[in-house]
Every structure is written in C-alpha cells, then in structure tokens.
Amino acid sequence: MYKFFALLAAICLAGIGVASSTMAANVGELGFTLSGTDRVDRVQLTLRDGRRSGMHSSSSYRPNELAGLNTDALRAGSGAIGFALVRDAGRVDCRGAAQRAGHAGGQCDFKADPRFAALLASRGIEAPDEEEALGLTLVGATSALVNAVADAGYTRVSADDLTGLAALGVTPAYIGELARGGYKPANVGDLLAFKALDISPSYVAALGRQGYGRIPASELIQLKALDITPEFIRGFREAGYPALPVATLIQAKALNVTPEFVRSLRPPQSSRLSADELIRLKVAGLMP
Incomplete structure (x- = not known):
C-alpha cells in the first residue's frame, strides 16, 4: 500500500513524478471515512491501510460514482452506509455506518478486475500487482487510456505510468489532439510532464506560429514551466x-x-x- 501512497504524493508535489517498485504487494483490509465537501455534488472518500497507520488516499467523487450510496443517510448522520467504486481496473466495496451529519466510516475490500490485467498484458504492459491495481482503480484508469497509449506507440509503460497519466487527467482525446497537431511526446515521462504543465495542442500551435514549431519536447517543457508565452x-x-x-x-x-x-x-x-x-x-x- 505504501507504494501507491508514495505515487500519489509524487504526483501532487512534483506534478510529473511517479513511484515504482519491483516488489509485489497485496492490499489488506482498508478503512474508510466519507464526508461531505464544500460542493454539494462531491463527497470526499479517504481510504486507510490498516497495516500502516497514517498511510492513506483521499479523493473527491460525485455521489453517483459510489454505487449504492445513501446520500440521505450520510447527510442525516444516521443509518448504515454502503457503496462500491467500480472502475475498469477493479472495484472497492465499502460498508459501515454514518457517524454524524455528513460523516461516515467503516471498512472496504478491493478486488482487481482480471480483464483489465489481461488487457495490459495484451498491450505489452506488465500486469499490475494488487496494490498497483488499487491505484489504477482509484484514479480511474480506463481501458480506453491503455489502448490510446499503446496505439500511440509508447513502449516500456508501467502500471505506475498509467496511474500517473490517469491521475493527471490524460485522456485518449488529449493524446490524439497532440498527435494531430503534429506533436507527440517521445516517451511517457514527457507525456506526463506535458499534462502536468498543461501543454495543450493550442499552446504548441501558437508557438509554431511564432516560429517555434517542432522544437524538442525538453525545450517545450522548459518554455511552459517558465510560463513563456x-x-x-x-x-x-x-x-x-x-x-x-x-x-x-x-x-x-x-x-x-x-x-x-x-x-x-x-x-x-x-x-x-x-x-x-x-x-x-x-x-x-x-x-x-
């Protein structure tokens, strides 16, 4: 579980970094807390690994992303609370109880989807261990993203790379727009940097109109990092x-x-x- 939390920290702090490890890891029992947010259309789900105190993942979701969630019971702070986060890479099933108005807690189980692991293998990506599969599930990595990355010709892609791409919001459309604009980052690391810095196809095109088309990805990253417009x-x-x-x-x-x-x-x-x-x-x- 530690590897996944390190990955999220790297994404948040560095914007482009991802953690990696060659050690397989199994996900133990997960504790959860669920609470309302400043936005009425979002709830905050925090998962904790019971084997390592303090290690946790926290993300906001639309209530309808948590299948079966009784939002009335959550708001009232009374009654049983159960829901499932179902994604291409796997599913997290949680059960517990409302603790006070807008807050609930309990336990969760995770189950990886073998079809997603098989897709990764078919596209030349090493199958994730259970911990990596949980990370892919929580950030919402999709089969469409896997196929887009493979179809674009990226090689030596890891489960951690996919987690970073999904966490940063890289979509098949984004990859396709860059390619149609005549610019494809040479590797997944550059693609992560592009998205983290919000290097858009329109930014690349605008630089081209100023005489800076087809410049190396490393230079493009430096220009955007310094906000050179x-x-x-x-x-x-x-x-x-x-x-x-x-x-x-x-x-x-x-x-x-x-x-x-x-x-x-x-x-x-x-x-x-x-x-x-x-x-x-x-x-x-x-x-x-």
Whole structure:
C-alpha cells in the first residue's frame, strides 16, 4: 500500500513524478471515512491501510460514482452506509455506518478486475500487482487510456505510468489532439510532464506560429514551466529581437529580462546590444 501512497504524493508535489517498485504487494483490509465537501455534488472518500497507520488516499467523487450510496443517510448522520467504486481496473466495496451529519466510516475490500490485467498484458504492459491495481482503480484508469497509449506507440509503460497519466487527467482525446497537431511526446515521462504543465495542442500551435514549431519536447517543457508565452516571444520580436534561440528565451525569462524591460532602456544604453549581452549585463548586476 505504501507504494501507491508514495505515487500519489509524487504526483501532487512534483506534478510529473511517479513511484515504482519491483516488489509485489497485496492490499489488506482498508478503512474508510466519507464526508461531505464544500460542493454539494462531491463527497470526499479517504481510504486507510490498516497495516500502516497514517498511510492513506483521499479523493473527491460525485455521489453517483459510489454505487449504492445513501446520500440521505450520510447527510442525516444516521443509518448504515454502503457503496462500491467500480472502475475498469477493479472495484472497492465499502460498508459501515454514518457517524454524524455528513460523516461516515467503516471498512472496504478491493478486488482487481482480471480483464483489465489481461488487457495490459495484451498491450505489452506488465500486469499490475494488487496494490498497483488499487491505484489504477482509484484514479480511474480506463481501458480506453491503455489502448490510446499503446496505439500511440509508447513502449516500456508501467502500471505506475498509467496511474500517473490517469491521475493527471490524460485522456485518449488529449493524446490524439497532440498527435494531430503534429506533436507527440517521445516517451511517457514527457507525456506526463506535458499534462502536468498543461501543454495543450493550442499552446504548441501558437508557438509554431511564432516560429517555434517542432522544437524538442525538453525545450517545450522548459518554455511552459517558465510560463513563456507566444506573447512574450512576440514582444521580443517587436522590440527588435526576432527569432531568439529557445535557450536565450529561457535565460531571459529566468532573469526577468522581459520585452518591457528592453523597451525601457534608453539609447545609448540599449544601442546594438544583443539579447545575450543584455542577459550577461543582467547577470553581472550592471542593469536594473
């Protein structure tokens, strides 16, 4: 169970990281708490591994995603509570009781779906152990996602990779839109980074219109991570610095050398200074 919780922590903290392990793991008895949220259309489900105190997963769901949930009993804080989270990768069945208004608790069992494991094997992905299957279930990894990843030509994909993709909301449509836009990340790690940074097909296309089409994924990731927009690039062009190398754009943004800063310089200070010279002066502290 620890591996799955480490995976979720990595996704939340790093945005693109996923944990991995070669040790098979079985899921023990799970405890659950269920509570209302600030949104009337969501409930918060927290699962805890009884074998490791403090290790838990917490996610919000629409009530209709938890089959059989008596929302009236949950709101009233009285009566038995039972529900099932049924996904392609498996199902979590929970039973317990309402404890107070808007809160319930009890125990859950998990059962992996062998059809999902068989699909993974047929697409060249190692079958998940029970712990990995639980992770895939909780984040809602689908058969459609598995097929889209395989059809796009990604290789050496692990169950942890699929968990990360599903947790970040990567969909078959997203993968297809990138491909139709003429850009496909070279590996699953880059695909995770693309989605974590919200690199959309429209962003890629907008960079292309500024003369930065077909750039390596690593450069595209750096541009988006620094929030270098097409407008930022166009601003340099309008300030007299066309077609700057990606590395120069990255240095400029990191050092706050912006088009506005360049335009604020008065001759002769700005006369005939290249972008690289502006950056070197900024690094040396010779410019504000």
